[in-house]
Amino acid sequence: MKTPIELDRYSCNWIGGERVQGTAAMEVENPATGRTIARVPDLEDEAVDRAIESAGQAFDSWSRLPAGVRAGYLNEWAQRLLDHSEELASLLTLEQGKPLVESRGEIAGAAAIIRWYAEEGKRAYGEIIPASNEGQQLLVYREAAGVVGLITPMNFPAATVARKVAPALAAGCTLVLKPAETTPLTAIALFDHLMATGIPAGAANLVTGEAARIGARLMAHPAIRKISFTGSTRIGKLLMEQAARTVKKVSLELGGNSPVIVFPDADPEKAAADIVANKFENCGQVCNGINRIYVHEDIRDAFVAALLSRVRRLRTGPGLSEGADVGPLISGAALAKVERLVGDAVAKGGELLAGGRRLQAEPYADGYFYAPTLIAGVTGEMDIAREEIFGPVAPVLAFRTEEEVVAAANDTDYGLAAYVYTQNFARIHRMIRVLKTGNIGVNGTSLAYPQAPFGGVKESGIGREGGRQGLEEYTVLKYVALTTE
Template identity: 45%
Template sequence: MTAFIKVHNPANGEFIQEVPISTQDEIKKAIIKGHGSFKSWSKVNAHERSRLLREWAQKIQEQKEDIAVLMTKENGKPLCESLGEVDYATSYIDWYAEEAKRIYGRTIPASTESKRIIVSRVPVGLVAAITPWNFPAAMMTRKAAPALAAGCTFIVKPAEETPLTSIKLIELAHEVGFPMDVIQYVNGDGKSVGELFTSSPYVRKITFTGSTPVGKSLIKNSSDTIKHVTMELGGHAPLIVAEDADIDLAVQQTIATKFRNAGQTCVCANRLIVHESIVETYSSKLIHAVSQLKVGNGLEKTTDIGPIINEKGFNKIVSQIKNAVDQGAEVMIGNHFDASSEDGYFFVYPTVLKNVNSSMTIMQEETFGPVAPIISFNKLEEAIEIANSTPYGLAAYFFTNDYRTGTYLTEHLDFGIIGWNDGAPSGAHVPFGGMKESGLGREGGPEGIESYLETKYLSIGNL
C-alpha cells in the first residue's frame, strides 16, 4: 500500500495535498536512471544547456503568482516574500545559464618541446540534493542550476513539510525540455533517503542545506564512497551595532534580517550586540518598529509575520524565551503566542528581550523564530568575542560609519558572509557559505559551479 506525505498549511492546519512517499526501490531506480542519463547529458553542449536553463527560468516566471501562492500555503511565509523567493530562485537559474558557457580549461607550457599539457573541467556525475522547508524554491534551484549547467544530472529530496513547490518547479523543467531522468525528485524522510543517497556508488556528490548535526552525518556517510559534498549548515548570526552607527538604518536592517520568514532563516540575526552608549535608543526604536509588524496568515496582504512551520519549531522558540526570562532577561515586547496542536497552527508574536547574557540558551543555539535578544558591549573586542563564541560561522552583520571600525570587524569576525550596514547580502552572483561548523563549500557566484566539476589533466607526448 502506498504511503503519503500530507501537506498542511501551517497558518491554519488546512489540508492542501498529499504526495506519495517514494519506496526504497523507487529511489534506487531513480538513482540508477540519473546515473544512466549522465552519459548523454554530460555530452550536451554548454550552449544547449544554457538555453534550457533560460527557458526554465522564463517558464517559472510565467507562473510566478501561482507558485508563490502554493509556497505560502505550504510554508506559511507572507505572499510578498514568496513572490520575492520566486525571483530569487530564478536568479540562480539565469546566473548559471551564463556560467554554463564559462567552464574554461587551460593549456600549460610543457617542460619539453615534445609535450603538450591540457587541463579541462568535467562534470562530477549524478548529484543528490536534500533541501529545507524554509526556502523550498531557492534552495532547490541554487543546487540544481549549477549542477545542470556543469553537465551533471540531478535528483532532489525536498523537505517533507514543503514538497509541492519543488515538485512544481521540476515539472516545469520537464516541460521546457529537460529529460525526465536528468532532473528528478523523490519524497520521504530525510534519514532514510539520505542513507540511500550516501551509500549509492552512483551518486557522486551530495549537496545539503539544513542542520549541522544532519550535515555531519551526511559527510561521515559519504566518506565510504568518497563523494563530493557541499554543506550549508546551521547559523547563529550576530548583529553588532557600533557606537557611531546610523541607528535608524541599523533598526531598519535588523527588522529586515531578523523577521524575514518569521525568523526562520539560517542567516537571520539571532544575537543583537549593541554598544552600551546607544543600546537604549536602539532598543526603543526597534520596539517601535516591531510593534508595527502584523502577525497572520501569509495569504493576507497585510501580514508581515507568518506562522512557525510546526510544533517542534514552536516548542523550541518558547523554550528559549522561557529559559532567558527565568535567568533574568526582560521582555520588552512580545512573548505572546497563538497556537493549537489540535488545529495545527503555531504563531509566535515578534519578541525583543533585553538584559540577556551569553549563558542563556538563546545566545548559544540557533532560534529559528521571531525573537531578538539584545546584549550590550563596551569595547569592540568584547563584541567580537561574543560574536565568535559559538561553533557557527555562517553570517554576521555590523553597523558602523567608521571605516576603521568596519575594517577591524571584517578582519576579526569568523563568518563566511558579512553585511556591513547591510542586512540582506545574499544574491545569485555572490558566494554563499559558512566557516567552522556552518558548512563546507560555497553556493552562488562563479564559486558555486566549481564543486560540480572535476579537473582532468592531459599530457600529450611524442609530438
C-alpha cells in the same frame, strides 16, 4: 478559502521523465491552520534506486551537450516560473507559511538564479599550464562531477531548489532531488515546469519520502558522486560520515548563530530598520538571519527603543492574508523550540519588551504562530545566545569594547554570517579581518545574490552556493600531461 492551485496535481514524483506515484503517502500541512492540504509519495527504496539509475543513464548524453544547449533548457525553465509566478507564490505560502509578498520575491529570485547559471555554465573554463619540458602540454579540464544528490530545506523551498538544480544541470551533472518533507509541493511544481521544457528524460529526478531513509539511500549508492545539503549541522555531520564510505564529494550549508554588531557611530535608523527586516523575514527562519544583536552600551537604550517601535508595528497573520508581515512557524516542534528559548532567557533575567507568547486566538488558533518578540538584557549564558533560534525572536546584548564584542561574536561553533554597522573605515576593515565567518554584511544585511559565493566556516558547513564557485562545486578537475613530440 479557495485553494489557488489544484493540489492533487502535485501528488507525484518525477523519475526518468515520468510522473510516479508511491504506494505510501506523506501528509503536507498548512502551518497557518495545522490542516492537511495534500499528500505526496513516500517512495520505497526500489523507486529511489530507479531515480538514481535513471540519472546515471542520462549522464553521458546530458554532460556532452554543449553548454549553450543546456542553457536553453534552463532559460526556458526560468521563464516558465515567471509566467506562472503568482500561482507558484500562492502554493509556496500555502505550504510554507511566509507572507505572499515574500513568496513572490522568492519565485522571482529562483528564476534569476536559474538564468544566471544558464550563462555561467558557458564559462566553466579549464587551463593550459606552462610546461616544464619541450614538446609537452599540461592541460586541465573541468568536467561534470557525475550524478548528484540534492537535499533542500523547508525555509526557502523554491530558491534552494534553484540554487542547487541550476548549477548542477549547467555544469553537466544529472541529479536526484529530495525536498524537505514539510514543503515538497513547491519543488514538485518547479519540476513540473522543468519537465515541460522537454529536458531529456532522467537528467533531473525528484523523490519524496521519509528523510533519513531516502538520505541514507542516496548516500549509500555508488552512482551518486556528489551530495549538496542545506539543513541542520547535526544532519550535515551524519551525511559527512555516510559520504566517507563511498568518498563522495559534499557541500553543506548548515546551522548559524549570526551576530550583528552596532557601534555607537552607526546610522541608528538604518541599522534598526535593517535588523528588524532581516530578523523577522520568513518568521525568523533564515539560515543567515540575525541571531544575536550586540549594541554598544552608549546607545543601548535609544537603539532598543528604535527596535521596539518597529517590532510593535509588525503584523502577524496567515501568509495569504492581506498585510501580513510575519507568518507562522513551520511546525509545532519549531514553535516549541522558540517557546523553550524565550522561557530560558526570561528565567535567567532577560527583559521581555514585546511578544514572548504563542498566538492562540483567531485567526491563529490552529496554526503555529508566535508573536514577534524583543528581549533585552540577554547574556552569553542564556540558551538563546548559544543556539540557532530560527524563529521571530530578537535578543539584545550590550557591549563596551571592540575587543569584547569580537570575542563574544566569535564564541560559537558556527560561522555562517555576521553583520557590522559603523561609519569608521578602519574599524570596518578590522571587523572583516577578525570575524570568523563565511559571509559579512557591512552597513546592510542582504547577502544572497546569484553572482556571489555563499557558505560558512566551522560547523556552518563547507563549500559554496552562488557565483562561479557554486558551479565549480559540481565539477571535477582532470589533468593531462600531453607529450606532442
